[in-house]
Amino acid sequence: MGNCFSSKNKKPPRRLGSSHGQAIGSSSRYGGKGRSMRKEKVEEALIHEQALAALLLQQNGVAPFDRSSSLRYPGPGPKQTLPRSSSSRARSMTDPLLKPQQLVNQDLKIDDLETNHFLLVHGGGFGAWCWYKTITLLEEGGFKATAIDLTGSGIDSSDANSISSLSQYVKPLLDFLERLGDGEKVILVGHDFGGACISYAMEAFPQKVAKAVFVAAAMLTSGQSALDLFSQQAIPNDLMQQAQIFLYGNGNDRPPTAIDLDKSGLRDLLFNQSPAKDIALASVSIRPIPFPPVLEKLVLTPENYGSVRRFFVETQEDHAIPLDLQQSLIKANPPHKVFRLKGSDHSPFFSKPQALHRLLVEISKIQ
Structure with a gap:
């Protein structure tokens, strides 16, 4: 969302937005590197196909993700020249494919955490579908993952043109938090405009949010709208x-x-760093973004919103929310800690799923 959200014919902005992905050394034996890379590709394809198959079943109404709590709510200058997607290049070793169990610290005891439940909130135009890799990795690592469709998003049947307020847009998120049992908490993860949505939820239900993670997301201060935030872009x-x-x-x-x-x-x-298969999924799944919620100014209080620890994830190769804009958001509203996902585009759940997973696990362990 840069200063693109104006009026009439001008096109408005959109979007918001670290982990320390370390390269895994290759085998020292002759030929070991080639075998290792082939094995990684086979394992990656298997994880991708299993998760995608589950996603397609969910979208067709057959069944939700296996062992997943995924929820669906039916009802109501010169032109820039930028690098193309890296999907045709060799996989970056900064985000090697590992088995989900290898991504979790062996000393980590899930039951000792304040909560092992992640509630994943998509950005504008996206839906619960965009988290399919993150859900798979979290669940295989012993965590609980819930991804929701906000009103008019994903497979929710509402028309985006009929959504007139942020409260209407985030109602599925608030309904889910309201149904949580006494003492039950979640780690909220918001991407892009989902940052404004989780901020709204933090203000409404601070006692049910253990931590909040803003992934290249709109981290608002009180009295700001997402439009205000993105209009800060100088260029x-x-x-x-x-x-x-x-x-x-x-x-x-x-x-x-x-x-x-x-x-x-x-x-x-x-998706300038994302695999072609995920770009294809997005191209048939992305829906219009309701405009009134983008204009709405939030009221956030120190007692509610301010009582939840916030973490920001920078996406370094982001063309939608450039790194300098992300850093200006951080400076204006400092979180508890900042992480950086090197080599990630605006959609790290596609371009850097392993690194994003490691980062979420790390955040879950912070006391």
Whole structure:
């Protein structure tokens, strides 16, 4: 969201947004490196296909993710030249494929954590589907993972043009937190505009949120809207402006009701380091973003929102929310700790799923 969210014909901004992914050494035996890489590719393909199959079953209404709590709520300058997706290049060894059990510290005792339950909140236009790799890795590591569809997102049947407030947009998230039992807590993870959504939830249910993780996300202060936040960009985000299409559900003579994204620009804007198969999934799954919630200013108090520890995850190769904008958000509203995902685009759940997983596990252990 740069300063693209203006009015009428100008296209508004969007988006918001570390881990210390270490390279794993190759075998010292002759030929070991080649065998290791082939094995990694086979294992990666297996994890991907199993998770994707579960996702497709979920979207078709057959069954949710195996052992997953995934929820669905049916109802109500010159043009920039940027590097293409790295999907055609060899896999980066900064995010090697490991078995999920290897990603968890062997000394970690899940039962000793304040909570082992992650509640994953997607960004604007995305849905619960975007977390399928994160859900798979967390559950295989012994954690509980819940991904929700906000109103008008994912497979929720609501029309984005009919959503008139942030409270309406985040209702599935608030409903889930309200149903948690006494003493039960979650670690909230918000991506992109999902940062504004988890901020709203932290203010409403601080006693049910153990920690909050902002992944390249809108980390608002009181009195700010997501539009205010993204309008801080000194240089307009040309990619964002080119990708955004305003929708006028109430007529062309009325304010815009939603923002759609031009599918031809998604790769460069959101997925410049992501695998081609995930870009294909996104291109058929992304939905319009309701506009009124983006304009809404939050009221956040020290007693509620301020009582929850916040962690920010920087995405270094982000074309939607550039690193300098992320760092300005951090400076304006300092979190408890900042992490960086090297080599990640705006969608680390696709481009750096292993590194993102390690980081989430690390955050869960912080006392």
